[in-house]
Amino acid sequence: MTKTSLAQNENRERMAEHWSSDLSRKQLGFWPTPLESLDRLSSELNGPRIWIKRDDCSGLATGGNKTRKLEFLLADAIAKNAEVIITYGAVQSNHARQTxxxxxxFGIDCHLLLTERVRNSTTNYRANGNILLDELLGANLTIVPLDELGKSREETIELLNKEGKIFYEIPPGGSSPIGAMGYAHAFQEITDQANFCVTDIVHASASAATQAGLIFGTELLEHNAKILGANVFHENPSSLKSRISDILEKMRELFPSKNRPLDQDSILVNHAYFGEGYGMPNKETFDAIRLFASLEGILLDPVYSGKAAACLIDQINIGSFDESSDVVFLHTGGQASLSAYQDDFKTN
Ligand SMILES: Cc1ncc(COP(=O)(O)O)c(C=O)c1O
Structure with a gap:
């Protein structure tokens, strides 16, 4: 056995221990999520073989990428005796719904502080989709303009302190180094499932922990897969890159390994599918959603997975992937917001 594979095996075993420890993780999802080949889409695009990792089927109130993060975050919150969880997001936040x-x-009170950061005042956007589900799930909702978030957070915390409640804050998107460990494990899960060599993974990237976790997974397992994040959130993609880099740095402290840290060049972000802004799908987004639905019976969403799919399709069309490669599209969920965008589907 070479020195390299010894280090890889050691990390594999450590990750397996971390995954099965009740102290670090509370099970919320169904694992492993399926890894399927997209035969009709692959032949339509006539490029590399396309696979899909179905994290939209992860369970927890219609599924999505937050299930993996929340397993670790909830374990941490419960270990700290939290009676209330506070978290943040846009009005149609999938993270808020899954939290x-x-x-x-787990019988913990949930406060969702949601911001009006997306220019969309339709009734569907404000009352349907994730908002409808947040209410059904019994969360306390506060919706404020973006510039009032700080004040609203202070008021919520003051009230909880007055009531003597132990609270735990989860950052937007569940994007802390603890949450990101969920995606280091997801990378291991994908490589365990795949009977092929994973050359590329494409997914939507916003608060950065999904991408940081996947990259950390490649680092721990010394794997050459390239992780391409389609930026859907940051006006300036370099802010996404530095967020990923910060989380990666902290993950290395949380889960030290002897492996050499990957350099900045391994953080691949594509900004070309961002469109007019966060939460604002464009024609390419809707075309991608319709193509996945009509060829594969798979539902994407207009904010995240639809933009990531537009990225995948275009990158194949312009020949960015070797034809002999096996590209995995990570479906991060988000379909719960489809009904919130009903009006946009009519006009696109
Ligand atoms: C459906 C969906 N896909 C992708 C993402 C992006 O993941 P991350 O925030 O970890 O970058 C999110 C985050 O909110 C999401 O809700």
Whole structure:
């Protein structure tokens, strides 16, 4: 056995121990999520073989990428005796909806502070989709303009302190180094499932922990897969890159390994599918959603997975992937917001 594979095996075993420890993780999802080949889409695009990792089927109130993060975050919150969880997001936040579901499951109160950061004043956007589900899941909702978030957070914390409640804050998107460990494990899960060599993974990137976790997974397992994040959130993609880099740095402290840290060049972000802004799908987003639905029976969303799919399709069309490669599209969920965008589907 070479020195390299010894280090890889050691990390594999350590990750398996971390994954199965009740102290670090509370099970919320169904694992492993399926890894399927997209035969009709692959032949339509006539490029590399396309696979899909179905994290939209992860469970927890319609699934999505937050299930993996929340397993670690909830374990931390419960270890700290939290009675209330506070978290943040946009009005149609999938993270907020999944956090509300996780709190319901463990009998913890959930406060969602949601911001009006997306220019969309339709009734569907404000009352349907994730908002409808947040309410069903019993969360306390506060919706404020973006510039009032700080004040609203202070008021919520002051009230909880007055009531003597132990609270735990989860950052937007569940994007802390603890949450990101969920995606280091996801990378291991993908490589365990794949009977092929994973050359590329493409996914939507916003608060950065999904991408940081996947990259950390490649680092721990000394794997050459390239992780391409389609930026859907940051006006300036370099802010996404530095967020990923910060989380990676902290993950290395949380889960030290002897492996050499990957350099900045391994953080691959594509900004070309961002469109007009966060939460604002464009024609390419809707075309991608329709193509996945009509060829594969798979539902994407207009904010995240639809933009990531537009990235995948275009990158294949312009020949960015070797034809002999095996590209995995990580479906991070988000379909719960489809009904919130009903009006946009009519006009696109
Ligand atoms: C459906 C969906 N996909 C992708 C992402 C992006 O993941 P991350 O915030 O870890 O970059 C999010 C985050 O909110 C999401 O809700």
């Amino acid at each position: 509300a579901a996780a709190c319901a499951k």
